[in-house]
Amino acid sequence: MANLHNYMKVGIVHFMAYPETIAGDGPAVETIKKIVQDDFFSGIEITSINDPEARQEAIQVLQSGGMTVGFGAQPILLRNKGNLNSFDEAERRRAIDLVKGGIDQAYEVGASKLGFLSGAKPDEKEDYALQLLTDSIKELCEYAKSKGDLALSLETFDDITDKKCLIGSNALAVQVAKEVRTVDPTFGLMLDLSHLPMQREGSFEALTTARDYITHAHIGNCYIKDTSDPAYGDQHPRFGYPGSEIDTPELAEYLRALLEIGYIGEGNKNVVAFEVKPVGNESSDIIIAQSKRKLVDAWSLVHSQRRNRY
Template sequence: MLYGYIRKNEVDIVARFPWDIGIVSFMVFPELMKTSEGASEKIRVLLEDPYFDLLEVTIIDDGEWRKLYELNKAYGKKFALGLQPVILTRGVNPSPVDESERVRNVEILAKEIRVAGERGYKAVGICSGPNVEGPDREKAKNALIKSLIELASEAAKYNMNLYLETFDVVWDRKRLAGALLETVKIVEKAREQAKNIYIMWDLSHAPLLNESPEILKSYPEFIGHIHIGCAKQVGDKLLDTHPGFYRPGALNTEYDVAKLLTVLSDIKYRGAISFEVRPEEGQHPLEVVNSAKSVLLRAFQLYLQSKV
């Protein structure tokens, strides 16, 4: 929960932040992308923080989940499943040209969706497989469409939405689904058979895709979830490492976040906004969390000043 305060024309104005605020727990604690050991104690600090309404988690074993479930009885937070680490680090590609590989990978992802649904999670996030150029590109996009339909259909059994996150195409992660326009066409085709598919747009990916929040105005009905964080520049390279705000090389600022909030308000966005920030070497995880919280507060103040 977040409230912003400004003073304008000698009037004090206090406003409640209009969207649910989430956080990607497995970026705050990157070790959770490899193992869920100790997940309940690590995530507990985020669970207890009244700032957050939504916690995005990746695969958590049953024992750690039971501990989290018991802890959450006192807080009533919502959970969403992030399968991006499974795709990015384990290579479970939802868009391979080989159909037998696609079927195997979809079953791996669908199994985790079923677990999330049975636990009462609210949504599932995925990304596409590696970028493909040349004559196989359309085949890879068609494979992604088939996988989206199948995974979204599985998620729908538990009243969950499926969010396809757009990543960079040429800089770092080099995913198939990158530019928003092309991704909209993929999702639009998949929606012919599964209506619960949306796009997850990440502010930290915007510099790598040469996009800005204004692009969302053209496709408001496709935007289901938002991430905020920073891209990183090292020399002439752009990296998708999600450093904390104001770290060396971090590209996004509170002014970018304020611009995004204005666009989301203009398109009447009703989803959640989640921080995706990762501690760098020598940083305590809560340092990046607290700096992100202060950036969002300042961005909300700038947004209010522009609206009042």
């Protein structure tokens, strides 16, 4: 079987795997070291680290480990209720400033990409909201490029289940990306396997729609059957969580779709990053180990099916 690491860089969203760090506090350096020491991973996505000394230590760890670093501004926007498409201009400006702060820190930690999300889906005037979002992103891209070569990625989320974002539909995301690329050709979209069931889209449908604009990929799971379950919504439970949407076969289908559109392939080192989170008293380290096993199993399934086809 072909080595999956020859087809992609495997990454992980650090602040989701270790949710105690998502607000910028907690054992960020200690848990980043765990990931950097694991040679299964060559990519990591971090978010704000509030303590300047801890941030400098994390930077040294990431540099010495030779990691491809991404920065997640999603927690910054969500925690502060930032809305890049708000009809209230003051609120929209505040959201833009929040992401600009994330861009500053992304440069500080040596990140090559920064991810963010749209604001809430409005009850009316969706076209106006899309234009406001597009204007906000153009300004953010211009700000990022004024400081270096950081690339920005808009992550598509759910529009009716949990986050209820303006950009749920991947077709809608493509409309925005096409316009933003008139000012920044490096801008792209981030698609997350765990969001697709909430977006009511299959892997091949979503990835084919976004094939010319996808610049980052996440793999994870979601549970959407019972609102009383602690994993309900956009909580990224482990693969195969009871009653959930994504296990090995669905992960394999997503990988096949990534191969089909050319996002991954032999000699192609685009990042495919786990976004998984412990539920209840589950262990982060065990959830990470389980995710790695699931990816290996899914990759094996992809290649066995490819052999059978030919």
